[in-house]
Amino acid sequence: xxxxxxxxxxxxxxxxxxxxxxxxxxxxxxxxxxxxxxxxxxxxxxxxxxxxxxxxxxxxxxxxxxxxxxxxxxxxxxxxxxxxxxxxxxxxxxxxxxxxxxxxxxxxxxxxxxxxxxxxxxxxxxxxxxxxxxxxxxxxxxxxxxxxxxxxxxxxxxxxxxxxxxxxxxxxxxxxxxxxxxxxxxxxxxxxxxxxxxxxxxxxxxxxxxxxxxxxxxxxxxxxxxxxxxxxxxxxxxxxxxxxxxxxxxxxxxxxxxxxxxxxxxxxxxxxxxxxxxxxxxxxxxxxxxxxxxxxxxxxxxxxxxxx
Amino acid sequence: xxxxxxxxxxxxxxxxxxxxxxxxxxxxxxxxxxxxxxxxxxxxxxxxxxxxxxxxxxxxxxxxxxxxxxxxxxxxxxxxxxxxxxxxxxxxxxxxxxxxxxxxxxxxxxxxxxxxxxxxxxxxxxxxxxxxxxxxxxxxxxxxxxxxxxxxxxxxxxxxxxxxxxxxxxxxxxxxxxxxxxxxxxxxxxxxxxxxxxxxxxxxxxxxxxxxxxxxx
Numbered sequence: 001x002x003x004x005x006x007x008x009x010x011x012x013x014x015x016x017x018x019x020x021x022x023x024x025x026x027x028x029x030x031x032x033x034x035x036x037x038x039x040x041x042x043x044x045x046x047x048x049x050x051x052x053x054x055x056x057x058x059x060x061x062x063x064x065x066x067x068x069x070x071x072x073x074x075x076x077x078x079x080x081x082x083x084x085x086x087x088x089x090x091x092x093x094x095x096x097x098x099x100x101x102x103x104x105x106x107x108x109x110x111x112x113x114x115x116x117x118x119x120x121x122x123x124x125x126x127x128x129x130x131x132x133x134x135x136x137x138x139x140x141x142x143x144x145x146x147x148x149x150x151x152x153x154x155x156x157x158x159x160x161x162x163x164x165x166x167x168x169x170x171x172x173x174x175x176x177x178x179x180x181x182x183x184x185x186x187x188x189x190x191x192x193x194x195x196x197x198x199x200x201x202x203x204x205x206x207x208x209x210x211x212x213x214x215x216x217x218x219x220x221x222x223x224x225x226x227x228x229x230x231x232x233x234x235x236x237x238x239x240x241x242x243x244x245x246x247x248x249x250x251x252x253x254x255x256x257x258x259x260x261x262x263x264x265x266x267x268x269x270x271x272x273x274x275x276x277x278x279x280x281x282x283x284x285x286x287x288x289x290x291x292x293x294x295x296x297x298x299x300x301x302x303x304x305x306x307x308x
Numbered sequence: 309x310x311x312x313x314x315x316x317x318x319x320x321x322x323x324x325x326x327x328x329x330x331x332x333x334x335x336x337x338x339x340x341x342x343x344x345x346x347x348x349x350x351x352x353x354x355x356x357x358x359x360x361x362x363x364x365x366x367x368x369x370x371x372x373x374x375x376x377x378x379x380x381x382x383x384x385x386x387x388x389x390x391x392x393x394x395x396x397x398x399x400x401x402x403x404x405x406x407x408x409x410x411x412x413x414x415x416x417x418x419x420x421x422x423x424x425x426x427x428x429x430x431x432x433x434x435x436x437x438x439x440x441x442x443x444x445x446x447x448x449x450x451x452x453x454x455x456x457x458x459x460x461x462x463x464x465x466x467x468x469x470x471x472x473x474x475x476x477x478x479x480x481x482x483x484x485x486x487x488x489x490x491x492x493x494x495x496x497x498x499x500x501x502x503x504x505x506x507x508x509x510x511x512x513x514x515x516x517x518x519x520x521x522x523x524x525x
Contacts, residue, residue, distance in 0.1 A: 030381035144525035152452030154523045155317040158383050231384030232525050 003068050004188055006076035008206040011184040013082050014094045015045070015210025018180070020218040021241070021261045022172040025234040026165050027219050034216060040166075041173040041215075042208040048177025048249075049204030054196040056182035056254045061190025063102045063117055069308065070105050071191040077101040077300035078183070081292065093256030093292055096125065098183040100296025107297070108304040122289075124253040128244055129263025129285050136240035136267030143236065161231040168238035172257070175245035177204050182254045233268040240264040259285050316382035320374055321449035324395060327370045328442045331402045334363040335438050335505060338405040339431045342502075345412045346424045357409035367402040371395055390519055397512040401438070404508050408501040417498040418491065426478050430471055430502045437467045437509045444516060448523075457520060461513050468510040475503050 023037035032040075066074060078097040085092035099121055151157040184203035188194040194202065229237070241260035248255045262281045337360040344353035374395050378388050411417070419427055444460035447453050482495050 029385045031384070140525075147525045152454060152523070153450070154383075154387070154452065154519070155321055155449060156452075157523060158317050158387070161384060230386045 003072035010079040011206025012210035015207035016214035019215040044173035045177035046204040048174035049181035049200040052178035053181040053200035060186030066191040071187040095254040096292035097296040100293025101300040104297030104300030128255040131244040132263030133267035136264040164235040172242040179249040237264040364406040404504040
């Protein structure tokens with residue numbers, strides 16, 4: 001069972017970073033207390049992982065046939081890449097790091113990689129920010145019209161947005177658990193170290209560990225960065241990102257929650273004109289599609305080359 | 309421990325309405341001060357001015373409580389800043405009222421009999437503006453009937469234009485009168501103190517318009 005320690009490290013890293021995507025805005029704007037936010041995230045991550053986490057295990061497991069030790073090195077490589085990028089202040093997708101590491105492991109073992117599955121995953125990666133942008137663009141108009149018609153009182157409107165942000169945050173946490181738990185323990189389920197239920201449980205608990213122990217700094221930083229976004233836009237962006245991630249859970253592909261939220265924010269920006277969209281964020285996503293899986297693959301290949 | 313800081317918005321809305329009531333009372337006391345002064349009842353004028361001063365202190369206290377609640381999480385960030393600005397503008401109306409009373413009692417301007425009614429008219433016409441602002445703000449925070457609020461704001465604009473017009477004519481008449489230049493300048497300053505309240509009400513009403521726009525998605 002020592003092999004799963006790398007997965008727990010990966011889960012901790014994922015939880016400490018991605019929780020900022022969920023309630024960063026709410027905590028930054030003092031809509032919700034930090035402690036309440038992390039408790040809600042933990043509950044809904046576990047729920048999402050236990051109820052729907054198994055859907056993405058299959059995709060991760062199908063990519064490559066790994067034995068116990070290779071599963072450990074794969075998870076460790078992905079965790080190293082994620083931690084390195086995070087400490088360097090570069091946005092990183094855990095999904096892309098894990099998939100890259102699996103491919104690196106597969107290449108090291110020689111011909112065990114099923115590249116046909118990779119195309120489906122890459123298409124989903126591209127569709128994540130694009131889908132986030134499209135859904136947020138549509139929801140902004142639709143919910144906005146209803147709000148303008150029925151919520152003229154600023155106190156009522158504020159309450160609606162506050163509850164909306166809480167709802168979207170809980171939904172995001174659920175989507176994170178259901179979609180990203182495969183990044184944490186998918187390789188162990190694929191290699192037979194863990195049964196899917198235990199994979200979902202251990203994976204979600206390790207994400208929760210990261211959320212509860214090391215998320216404050218990132219959450220407050222992200223909160224202050226996004227605070228310029230008005231409450232309604234933040235709510236729409238959060239909700240749209242959660243919908244996109246949840247859609248890909250049903251497809252069975254782990255995707256990046258960070259890229260979903262960046263895409264959704266861009267969609268809100270499009271409502272206000274193309275100039276409101278951060279070109280830098282979009283370039284970072286594009287670079288991430290190539291650099292993150294390549295780094296994951298390279299680190300895993302090198303580790304396996306020297307240590308196995 | 310609740311999920312939210314419950315009812316902070318309602319609390320702030322209530323305090324803003326209280327603040328406006330106090331501001332209106334402040335203007336009413338200022339009007340009394342001017343009336344007493346013009347009649348030559350200096351003691352009564354002093355009493356009304358003291359009441360204005362106390363009311364202004366109360367508005368400062370309410371303003372501080374509103375700002376405190378706002379930055380403890382009431383309302384969402386961008387809207388919070390706009391409400392803060394709106395409240396500061398409202399408080400300035402009371403500040404101007406206090407300054408006006410201080411001017412009358414501290415500098416004792418000598419207003420010729422033929423101009424007294426016209427000076428008094430300026431402050432008389434300011435009160436309906438304050439009433440309109442109060443009604444519009446109450447509606448904004450309670451019902452949110454945008455049409456009603458717009459109508460009230462339009463009334464404020466019309467009343468302010470009328471005061472501006474009176475101010476221009478009174479200034480002209482002062483400067484074409486036989487008064488000494490010193491007296492003319494002093495009375496002009498006195499008139500400016502009186503019109504500063506209506507100017508500030510219009511400015512506050514403009515901020516209410518900003519709130520109205522930003523409350524739409």
